[in-house]
Amino acid sequence: MPTIRETLRDAARRLEAAGVPDARDDAALLLSHVTGEPQLNLRADPERPVSPVALAAYEALVSRRARREPLQYITGEAWFMGLCLKTAPGVLIPRFDTETLCQQAMERMNGAERVLDLCTGSGALAVAIAGTFPQARVLAGDISDTAARLARENAARCGADVEVRLGDLFAPFAGERFDIIVSNPPYIPAGALKSLQEEVRREPALALDGGPDGLDFYRRIIKEAPGYLVPGGWLLLEIGSDQGAAVCGLMAKDYREIERYSDLNGLSRVVAGRIRDGVYTDHAAEDRP
Numbered sequence: 001m002p003t004i005r006e007t008l009r010d011a012a013r014r015l016e017a018a019g020v021p022d023a024r025d026d027a028a029l030l031l032s033h034v035t036g037e038p039q040l041n042l043r044a045d046p047e048r049p050v051s052p053v054a055l056a057a058y059e060a061l062v063s064r065r066a067r068r069e070p071l072q073y074i075t076g077e078a079w080f081m082g083l084c085l086k087t088a089p090g091v092l093i094p095r096f097d098t099e100t101l102c103q104q105a106m107e108r109m110n111g112a113e114r115v116l117d118l119c120t121g122s123g124a125l126a127v128a129i130a131g132t133f134p135q136a137r138v139l140a141g142d143i144s145d146t147a148a149r150l151a152r153e154n155a156a157r158c159g160a161d162v163e164v165r166l167g168d169l170f171a172p173f174a175g176e177r178f179d180i181i182v183s184n185p186p187y188i189p190a191g192a193l194k195s196l197q198e199e200v201r202r203e204p205a206l207a208l209d210g211g212p213d214g215l216d217f218y219r220r221i222i223k224e225a226p227g228y229l230v231p232g233g234w235l236l237l238e239i240g241s242d243q244g245a246a247v248c249g250l251m252a253k254d255y256r257e258i259e260r261y262s263d264l265n266g267l268s269r270v271v272a273g274r275i276r277d278g279v280y281t282d283h284a285a286e287d288r289p
């Protein structure tokens with residue numbers, strides 16, 4: 001029987017040859033996932049043999065990873081703001097980058113706000129906010145039924161009170177007003193989708209494709225949000241690192257206190273702004289003939 005050391009070495013070589021970015025880390029993580037043993041245990045005792053049953057299961061997962069399936073789809077989980085969320089093919093994997101948006105939203109909360117998370121995907125933002133502020137009323141929406149179901153599952157799994165509705169952007173929230181609206185919408189320019197990392201191309205285009213210039217969803221959200229914000233309410237958006245000026249420009253007319261925030265890599269990652277006084281859209285009126 002091969003030892004833990006040999007097993008990890010062989011897997012890391014295979015993953016490396018397949019072009020997997022963090023081959024050694026992923027090899028160790030998958031072995032820990034298969035055996036149910038913390039990585040520290042495995043490292044502490046590398047000469048221990050790996051059982052044939054564990055080895056067979058491990059080989060299957062390593063093969064999937066070598067085909068560039070995202071690690072988080074294979075393990076079925078991803079961490080976000082200290083929460084272990086469930087992942088599923090067909091739904092964008094929560095990213096560390098998005099914690100910047102989450103933190104900025106949380107800094108604007110006292111606890112009793114009504115919060116809306118548009119394009120919630122796995123529910124990461126909504127679940128983290130609701131879990132931290134149990135007095136808040138947190139709603140979330142997504143156009144994908146697979147995403148809406150996963151978001152509900154993640155809320156239940158984390159004991160967070162989130163109401164998830166299915167529909168296109170604001171459509172399921174007619175007649176409601178929020179203190180804070182957050183969104184990590186699709187923002188990759190359509191033409192750039194093909195050149196994304198292999199793993200990202202396994203994620204749903206629906207969650208990534210922001211139209212010809214990547215700004216389609218910002219245009220819609222920024223235009224429609226005044227109909228769903230209370231006076232002084234905040235809109236916070238995750239952005240691609242080169243979209244800051246464009247998104248700030250789109251917000252200039254109806255929002256004030258517009259700020260950009262960077263992630264830990266120093267890249268622009270969030271734009272936030274408050275609705276200007278007097279900008280009030282009665283969206284119910286828009287629906288009348």
Ligand code: GLN
Binds near residue numbers: 097187200
């Ligand atoms: N940050 C993601 C990526 O670079 C994109 C997420 C999105 O479009 N909302 O893959």
